[in-house]
Amino acid sequence: xxxxxxxxxxxxxxxxxxxxxxxxxxxxxxxxxxxxxxxxxxxxxxxxxxxxxxxxxxxxxxxxxxxxxxxxxxx
Amino acid sequence: xxxxxxxxxxxxxxxxxxxxxxxxxxxxxxxxxxxxxxxxxxxxxxxxxxxxxxxxxxxxxxxxxxxxxxxxxxxxxxxxxxxxxxxxxxxxxxxxxxxxxxxxxxxxxxxxxxxxxxxxxxxxxxxxxxxxxxxxxxxxxxxxxxxxxxxxxxxxxxxxxxxxxxxxxxxxxxxxxxxxxxxxxxxxxxxxxxxxxxxxxxxxxxxxxxxxxxxxxxxxxxxxxxxxxxxxxxxxxxxxxxxxxxxxxxxxxxxxxxxxxxxxxxxxxxxxxxxxxxxxxxxxxxxxxxxxxxxxxxxxxxxxxxxxxxxxxxxxxxxxxxxxxxxxxxxxxxxxxxxxxxxxxxxxxxxxxxxxxxx
Amino acid sequence: xxxxxxxxxxxxxxxxxxxxxxxxxxxxxxxxxxxxxxxxxxxxxxxxxxxxxxxxxxxxxxxxxxxxxxxxxxxxxxxxxxxxxxxxxxxxxxxxxxxxxxxxxxxxxxxxxxxxxxxxxxxxxxxxxxxxxxxxxxxxxxxxxxxxxxxxxxxxxxxxxxxxxxxxxxxxxxxxxxxxxxxxxxxxxxxxxxxxxxxxxxxxxxxxxxxxxxxxxxxxxxxxxxxxxxxxxxxxxxxxxxxxxxxxxxxxxxxxxxxx
Numbered sequence: 001x002x003x004x005x006x007x008x009x010x011x012x013x014x015x016x017x018x019x020x021x022x023x024x025x026x027x028x029x030x031x032x033x034x035x036x037x038x039x040x041x042x043x044x045x046x047x048x049x050x051x052x053x054x055x056x057x058x059x060x061x062x063x064x065x066x067x068x069x070x071x072x073x074x075x
Numbered sequence: 076x077x078x079x080x081x082x083x084x085x086x087x088x089x090x091x092x093x094x095x096x097x098x099x100x101x102x103x104x105x106x107x108x109x110x111x112x113x114x115x116x117x118x119x120x121x122x123x124x125x126x127x128x129x130x131x132x133x134x135x136x137x138x139x140x141x142x143x144x145x146x147x148x149x150x151x152x153x154x155x156x157x158x159x160x161x162x163x164x165x166x167x168x169x170x171x172x173x174x175x176x177x178x179x180x181x182x183x184x185x186x187x188x189x190x191x192x193x194x195x196x197x198x199x200x201x202x203x204x205x206x207x208x209x210x211x212x213x214x215x216x217x218x219x220x221x222x223x224x225x226x227x228x229x230x231x232x233x234x235x236x237x238x239x240x241x242x243x244x245x246x247x248x249x250x251x252x253x254x255x256x257x258x259x260x261x262x263x264x265x266x267x268x269x270x271x272x273x274x275x276x277x278x279x280x281x282x283x284x285x286x287x288x289x290x291x292x293x294x295x296x297x298x299x300x301x302x303x304x305x306x307x308x309x310x311x312x313x314x315x316x317x318x319x320x321x322x323x324x325x326x327x328x329x330x331x332x333x334x335x336x337x338x339x340x341x342x343x344x345x346x347x348x349x350x351x352x353x354x355x356x357x358x359x360x361x362x363x364x365x366x367x368x369x370x371x372x373x374x375x376x377x378x379x380x381x382x383x384x385x386x387x388x389x390x391x392x393x394x395x396x397x398x399x400x401x402x403x404x405x406x407x408x409x410x411x412x413x414x415x416x417x418x419x420x421x422x423x424x425x426x427x428x429x430x431x432x433x434x
Numbered sequence: 435x436x437x438x439x440x441x442x443x444x445x446x447x448x449x450x451x452x453x454x455x456x457x458x459x460x461x462x463x464x465x466x467x468x469x470x471x472x473x474x475x476x477x478x479x480x481x482x483x484x485x486x487x488x489x490x491x492x493x494x495x496x497x498x499x500x501x502x503x504x505x506x507x508x509x510x511x512x513x514x515x516x517x518x519x520x521x522x523x524x525x526x527x528x529x530x531x532x533x534x535x536x537x538x539x540x541x542x543x544x545x546x547x548x549x550x551x552x553x554x555x556x557x558x559x560x561x562x563x564x565x566x567x568x569x570x571x572x573x574x575x576x577x578x579x580x581x582x583x584x585x586x587x588x589x590x591x592x593x594x595x596x597x598x599x600x601x602x603x604x605x606x607x608x609x610x611x612x613x614x615x616x617x618x619x620x621x622x623x624x625x626x627x628x629x630x631x632x633x634x635x636x637x638x639x640x641x642x643x644x645x646x647x648x649x650x651x652x653x654x655x656x657x658x659x660x661x662x663x664x665x666x667x668x669x670x671x672x673x674x675x676x677x678x679x680x681x682x683x684x685x686x687x688x689x690x691x692x693x694x
Binding site: 005006007017019059063065066071074 | 459
């Protein structure tokens with residue numbers, strides 16, 4: 001059966017660490033980084049890569065347009 | 076269509092001239108003594124002929140902001156009102172000046188302060204030339220003294236406004252707005268096409284084309300260094316206007332020993348006073364500032380070397396007199412004569428005031 | 435399959451719209467403004483009308499919206515955006531003219547302009563951000579502040595005896611004959627954002643189809659002003675704002691009610 005695999009790319013410098021993507025993700029893929037960006041924010045990153053299905057909920061709720069979402073069908 | 080000779084009120088002349096000079100829109104709110112501007116436009120319905128828009132706004136505040144919005148898209152737009160209404164417009168006027176938008180405001184003055192009176196007054200001189208709204212800005216201010224000039228100054232004010240990207244104001248009063256005179260209306264000039272506007276006003280917000288940066292009409296800047304440069308730029312522009320756009324008229328000044336300085340309806344009365352005084356053997360002349368800003372400072376300063384004294388004749392408590400005193404810088408005596416309640420002085424009263432105050 | 439295999443241009447399904455530029459936005463972390471900006475950008479791009487759009491920014495937090503979306507803008511005096519929009523639409527009827535206003539701008543200082551623009555019926559769009567507080571000036575009471583809600587100028591909670599009642603301005607606007615579409619949306623979940631986007635799209639289509647005024651209220655958070663985390667602010671909004679400002683279409687005379 002075909003399986004959907006997703007991934008996100010976060011613009012770390014643009015991210016303000018609001019965590020709304022963490023809340024929005026139905027697959028609990030995203031967590032905040034331990035490091036901070038140049039503005040001092042912890043930024044969003046994929047913590048559970050395998051779980052991402054590329055639903056884009058994180059990108060849709062992101063107020064700063066930091067997240068690009070990729071999706072591919074795997075046979 | 077060509078020139079046309081008509082008999083009409085000053086306020087009506089403003090309306091006709093606006094249509095004829097290719098104006099795109101008028102936004103106003105009724106107030107005495109200028110309501111005929113809006114009434115005339117609504118009667119003519121220029122949207123059916125030239126395509127000019129006319130809208131009765133919900134307030135003077137809305138009207139000036141409609142002008143601001145329209146001017147920001149490069150359109151040729153105006154509003155008119157009278158003193159209390161122009162007070163309400165001051166915020167928008169300051170924004171127009173700050174965003175460097177060409178637009179025309181017509182103030183057919185009445186007496187104040189407060190609700191004041193609907194009778195003629197020239198008490199908005201300070202408001203017009205010293206700011207009115209907040210911030211360091213100037214309006215190009217034209218003071219008509221006849222119905223003909225009401226018509227002529229509409230086109231002139233727009234030309235200057237677009238030349239310098241600066242709001243212009245026609246400062247008339249209830250006398251000029253309400254009186255009827257013969258007027259030669261200017262020939263019709265077509266409204267500019269959108270293409271012509273984009274060429275003439277590359278800064279206008281008309282929809283961002285791919286080949287240019289976005290256009291933003293704003294007066295806001297929080298970076299102090301950039302804001303200072305913006306203000307310096309405005310001041311340089313004002314200096315250029317001061318150097319190039321001073322307009323005034325002299326009447327029997329060649330041999331004058333005394334000088335009246337008066338604008339608008341007061342200048343008309345002073346002209347008669349000059350004639351009557353000369354019949355009595357008093358050599359008096361009249362200098363009439365046509366642009367109240369830029370003010371004819373140099374011309375007046377020159378007369379400080381010729382005349383014994385000057386009388387500023389204004390329908391107010393003494394406003395322009397301050398600029399005359401600055402111009403002569405103490406060289407000669409400068410006094411003021413005015414009326415404050417809407418009663419207009421007679422030529423004889425002006426001569427009496429001259430004898431009492433400066434002779 | 436590795437992450438590198440997935441992250442390829444051909445697999446891209448979501449990104450920041452092109453006309454939202456790379457300039458970092460000044461909004462607080464989690465602020466709803468960013469989401470709404472993004473939706474406007476997405477809709478304008480999808481409709482292919484960027485070159486025919488004139489936006490008007492308010493006074494308030496969104497005053498600098500013009501720095502973030504690459505369209506032509508005019509920046510209004512506080513509350514006057516609808517008057518400007520009316521004039522622009524009259525002078526340039528084929529343009530998509532919209533205002534972007536907060537609750538103080540639209541429902542306090544600009545109430546007259548808002549009501550008369552909505553009553554006149556020129557085809558403009560009003561995007562109305564209602565977060566019940568003045569954000570930019572530091573969290574003072576707005577006309578839409580809820581009863582009992584604490585702000586800098588009602589520190590003990592909004593007392594209706596002292597301050598009157600929360601103004602449900604959108605309910606008023608739907609009564610005016612000049613409005614064709616009045617809706618209340620939110621952007622706190624992915625589903626809500628999708629619905630809000632449809633509403634904005636419809637409002638912009640009404641704009642170009644000359645149908646009248648469209649008002650899209652977005653019930654929003656101001657987590658800084660509310661003194662909550664973005665996550666908690668969303669929860670607080672659901673519990674407190676939505677009962678006072680229920681989501682959904684309030685009016686639609688355009689004949690296709692797709693956003694219900």
